Amino acid sequence: MTSAEHSDVVVAGAGASGLAAAVALAEAGAKVILLERRPYIGGRAYSYDHPALEETVDSQHVVLGCCTNILDLCQRAGMVDAIRWYDELTFLEPNGRRSLMRSGRLPAPAHQAMSFLRAPMLNMRDKAAIARGMAHFLRGYPTTDDESFAVWLKQTGQTERAIRHFWEPVVVGALNDGFERCSVKYAGKVFHESFLRSSEAGLLGIPAAPLSDFFAPIAQMAERLGVRVKLKTGVERIEQGTDGRWSIFSGGERFTAGSVVLATDFKQTRALLARLPNHTAEAEALSNSFDRFIAAPITTIHLWYDRDVTDLDHAVLLDTRIQWMFGKSRIRRWPAARGSYLELVISASWPELEMGREEILASALRETELFFPAIRHATLMKSGVLKEARATFSVTPGLDRFRPEQTTAWPGVYLAGDWTRTEWPSTMEGAVRSGRLAAGAVVNDPRRFMAKETPASGMMRWLSRAFR
Structure with missing residues (x-):
């Protein structure tokens, strides 16, 4: 075990929630270490280089104009052209x-x-x-x-x-x-x-770059603010010392901090908290609440053609298993000579988890041709299928009472993640909100880092007042 590295706060997880928490705390003057078990940032909103396809793939995420916290974070990072907007x-x-x-x-x-x-x-x-x-x-x-x-x-x-x-x-x-x-x-x-x-x-906003690239400027801003970002450094356990400080263990490394923000998914968070002493009803209730969460899958089909097959950047597809088509080559402004790249999204894809790649691909190709007949005259150069078994959590009726606050029964341990109590479903905006709420809890000022909501316009300004 190497000697301990000290900081004010250790944030575990460099997804949207962990990045948001780290940036907020660093801006408040804290010394922050950000740990991520994967070799890339973004958490579940990530991209990676597919070795067989020689392409960068991800599962497309979007934002709306009402997603004020992630948009504020992007603005702070100077990401003026990072999102394509559609009305x-x-x-x-x-x-x-x-x-x-x-x-x-x-x-x-x-x-x-x-x-x-x-x-x-x-x-x-x-x-x-x-x-x-x-x-x-x-x-x-x-x-x-x-x-x-x-x-x-x-x-x-x-x-x-x-x-x-x-x-x-x-x-x-x-x-x-x-x-x-x-x-x-x-x-x-x-x-x-x-x-x-x-x-x-x-307004619909679609990231104009692969997701890990999309989040890169935020990680770079965090580092400019003094955050130490360590990839391939998963948290194995946390322990509280007699002095009240927390030790965070990762392989042969140990980090110490006055506070820990667990910006991990509910499965990993449960495993880390299960090893801590459980002496209160609050801690027991939190442990039991994890049973209420259901992980929901998304399957995406990635198609590369030798030519453009649609004039649309995105579309909702009706009467099919596929909910969305994203013309990623158009969104990313590829030159025509490079061909086209479509991503097809199947949400709530439990049946697809049990299906083989070829079966999913064959079905998707048959259905896609109905919507985009130009495909019949194009050559499919390569294809890929990406299954995300734990892409989101389901906002099942009654779940709110089990979504935990950012504070916990263990002083100095805080929770972030879109699954915590954010008043939002499982989205990038919900994740960023959770990170900012966790940072607010650390500094004992819960709303300090939260962006203002998008104001109502037109008659909705009057209706909002009338029905308040």
Whole structure:
């Protein structure tokens, strides 16, 4: 065992939550060490060089205009061109028919009303049902998470096509699970923020670089602030000494600090906390709460063609297993001579976990050709399938009471991660919020590092006041 390296705070995990916590604490003047067990940063939002494909691959993540904390962090890191912004969403049917959702001249919440009324993917009965449902989220969304979205759909009389062509692609794509395992609270949050609050809140942002590259400027900013970043350094255990300081062990190395932020997933966090003395009901309740979390998978299919096969940067695909198509070569501004790169996303992909690569690929190719017939005239140069078995956690009804706060029963130990109590689902924004909340807990000022929320605009400013 080498001699201990001392700091004020050790942050375990260099995903979005750990990076956010480390930057905030360093800006507050703390000496911080950031440990990451992988050879790259980003946590679950990562990219890597695929040796067989000789390509950099990741599972695409997106942000919205309402994701104020990750956007603030990016702004602080000087990432002006790191995100491509889009003010419209294309819903594609297998026959190639397009429905566009975009902002117009009407004030919020009616800013997308004209494009919604013109959308051919829905008939007037479907649109009336959706409008009736959306009215429930004008004032916000439920403060409790006890009801499933499946129950809500029945209560509001949604039509089969409205569910299939609107509610399902948005909810499954955003929350990565089916209606029974998504609470109305978080589904309602998605619709309130994306479609009603303001045109700015609903803007879609897609990282313009592979995810580890996307997060690199934030890690570089952390290092400029004095954070010591150590990759390939996984935390094996933590112990508290008689002086109250914490020892963090990784292989033959030991780090000591007054505080520890565990910015790890709920499985690894549980394992680390299980080795600590458990003398309180609070500690026992936290241990039991981990049983309530369900990890949800995402499968992505990566296709490289010799030519451009679509004029769209992204699209929602209807009536198929695939929820999203991202034209990554277009998003990343590849030259035409380089060909095209598509990523297809299957959310809540439990069936695909049991399927072989060739079966998944064959099915995806058949379905994709229905939406993009130009593929028939292109050559598939290479392909890959990426399964993320623990991509997110499911916001199941009633989970909020088990999502832990950033403080713990062990003084000096704090929790970060999108699964903690952030009031957000499993997203990059939720992760950054958790890291900033954990940093606030360390300095005993919980909201100190939090960014302001996106303000409501148009009539929503009046509605927010009226229904407050």
